[in-house]
Amino acid sequence: MLKKRKGLLATKRQITLKPLRARQLIRRFHVLLKNKTQLAKFLEHHWKCTVDQRDVAKSIRSHDPKLLAAYEENKIHIQKVLVVNKTPSSEILTAKGLSVEQVCSELGKIDGEIEKRGGLETYQAASTQGQSLQRGGDSSKKLVQWLKELGYSKENAVALEIGCLHSRNAISTCGLFKEVVKIDLHSQEPEIIEQDFMQRPLPKSSSDKFDLISCSLVVNFVPDADVRGEMMVRITQFLKDPATKPYLFFVLPLPCITNSRYFDNARLSELTESLGFECVKHHESHKLAYYLYKRTGVGQKKIKLPKKELHKGANRNNFCIVMR
Numbered sequence: 608m609l610k611k612r613k614g615l616l617a618t619k620r621q622i623t624l625k626p627l628r629a630r631q632l633i634r635r636f637h638v639l640l641k642n643k644t645q646l647a648k649f650l651e652h653h654w655k656c657t658v659d660q661r662d663v664a665k666s667i668r669s670h671d672p673k674l675l676a677a678y679e680e681n682k683i684h685i686q687k688v689l690v691v692n693k694t695p696s697s698e699i700l701t702a703k704g705l706s707v708e709q710v711c712s713e714l715g716k717i718d719g720e721i722e723k724r725g726g727l728e729t730y731q732a733a734s735t736q737g738q739s740l741q742r743g744g745d746s747s748k749k750l751v752q753w754l755k756e757l758g759y760s761k762e763n764a765v766a767l768e769i770g771c772l773h774s775r776n777a778i779s780t781c782g783l784f785k786e787v788v789k790i791d792l793h794s795q796e797p798e799i800i801e802q803d804f805m806q807r808p809l810p811k812s813s814s815d816k817f818d819l820i821s822c823s824l825v826v827n828f829v830p831d832a833d834v835r836g837e838m839m840v841r842i843t844q845f846l847k848d849p850a851t852k853p854y855l856f857f858v859l860p861l862p863c864i865t866n867s868r869y870f871d872n873a874r875l876s877e878l879t880e881s882l883g884f885e886c887v888k889h890h891e892s893h894k895l896a897y898y899l900y901k902r903t904g905v906g907q908k909k910i911k912l913p914k915k916e917l918h919k920g921a922n923r924n925n926f927c928i929v930m931r
């Protein structure tokens with residue numbers, strides 16, 4: 608689960624994409640990852656287990672090896688026939704009406720396509736390039752600007768960056784932190800620990816906790832609305848005691864806030880307040896919504912935020928963070 612890249616893997620593979628291609632790939636990967644989550648959830652429910660989405664074949668092998676052929680055959684087939692430059696349908700799949708075997712076949716197709724398109728590494732490169740084009744680069748510049756405005760100068764402050772693409776971004780180079788622990792599902796540099804935040808062992812003591820957590824454009828990357836809620840709760844477990852007023856830097860694509868059927872700024876405030884956060888800075892650029900929260904613990908209470916339609920409109924997206 609926790610590994611730093613060594614040897615040959617330590618060398619970053621350079622992937623350069625044209626802007627249009629980067630945007631198309633980001634969109635396609637979002638559809639693929641979303642579909643994969645829906646189908647994996649079906650298997651989890653059916654087998655009453657956890658399916659590791661990074662190694663679906665392993666779960667199939669251990670629960671019903673007969674179904675592995677359906678997965679493998681479709682994976683190989685799609686890799687043979689898929690024309691990567693053609694825009695495929697962006698249809699969102701559900702497992703409704705599918706047999707377990709059909710679900711395994713669909714998962715094989717998805718994994719085959721992800722691999723053929725260069726894997727998560729390519730998706731990350733597309734995200735990096737797409738985002739730097741959209742917003743002039745590193746979102747943590749906004750964080751550093753805000754911390755400086757607030758006169759932040761905590762001795763020996765330690766930060767955690769969840770979903771880190773570059774080890775030399777503003778949060779790491781600003782000099783405000785003694786250490787910035789950088790993690791990502793798929794590390795692109797030796798300084799970035801390859802780790803799923805949802806699997807990071809919970810802190811045993813305050814020394815394993817952080818003065819600041821950066822979670823920029825990560826929650827929207829998580830395909831499941833319930834897991835997004837779990838991620839928000841989990842973040843609080845990694846922050847130092849509210850008495851020390853730790854911070855959360857949080858960024859979402861603007862349409863998650865301004866154009867979702869199920870989510871908006873009021874909903875986000877309700878959610879963050881229930882976790883004991885107070886918003887101290889907020890900025891909306893034409894593409895992104897940035898927030899800096901201080902965790903005071905005030906107003907903390909357990910609430911439920913189900914997926915509920917807040918705004919009507921055929922052109923809205925379905926982004927949501929669910930609290931169970």
Ligand SMILES: C[S@@+](CC[C@H](N)C(=O)[O-])C[C@H]1O[C@@H](n2cnc3c(N)ncnc32)[C@H](O)[C@@H]1O
Binds near residue numbers: 825
């Ligand atoms: C769109 S990129 C954003 C990167 C960067 N933080 C930024 O603001 O530009 C999202 C990153 O989050 C990472 N990510 C998503 N879920 C994660 C998780 N559970 N644990 C660690 N990293 C995760 C992905 O691997 C991906 O590199």
